[in-house]
Amino acid sequence: MEPSQPTPPVELILRAQRGEPDAQRELILAYQHRVAGFVYAIIGRSDSIEDIAQLIFIKMVRAIDRLQAPAQFESWLFRLARNTCIDHLRRQKLRRIFTPFAPEHENVPEPSGAVGSEELDALRHALDQLRPQDRALLALVQEGRSHAEIAVTLRSSVAAVKARLHRAREHLREHYQSPHEN
């Protein structure tokens, strides 16, 4: 994923908080690609990216006036994104319990080669084996977030983040088979 980009000016966030559509639009433009990547890393399905990203940004627009510290905007946005993705996966799981089985009801993973290179397929396969919370953690690291920032995003301690990240990386390494290694 792209390394972390500079935080948007506080003035832009304040304008968005006042309900100015241009400022809200600018914020979305600044973050849409990063949020899309983040969503894909957690959800693992291309066809859901736009819908979930849209949901995240709608929540952002509606709740931004309640953000107390504009300087914490990024942590707040990625927490919103993470929670939305995890809620989506939970709802999907619940829906599968109450829906009579049919092949189209199952969350069929995207077939290998459907979305890109072997490298990407290998990463997607490895991410699929991880818990959504761990996928979110790794996606935040790829976003260029520091341990302290991730701790703020996840409302956890830096030590806990480091420990969880270590485990998540180990799991990813276990399942990630680079195509060049085969």
Next chain:
Amino acid sequence: MKTETRAWEQLQRHASAQLRPGFADRVVRAARAGAEAVPSLLSIFAVSGATAALCLLAVTLFNTTSRDTDESDFNLAGWQQIAADSEEFAVNL
């Protein structure tokens, strides 16, 4: 560059490509349209209050009407009894 890093970059590029042009405009429009469509807490309470008042009125009306009917039946029965007694009295005379 490490293979894994390259894979993450491809993942990011692939995900970005899934957003159709005009994404930001659509989101802002949807957020505004949705905010207007969502009823306020006050209006929700007002509708609930009005519904409860209507229900109470309906129950009261029904109760009053049925009590009136009961009373009429009771009075009618009383008058019928009096009429029967009068008839009996007239026959005995």
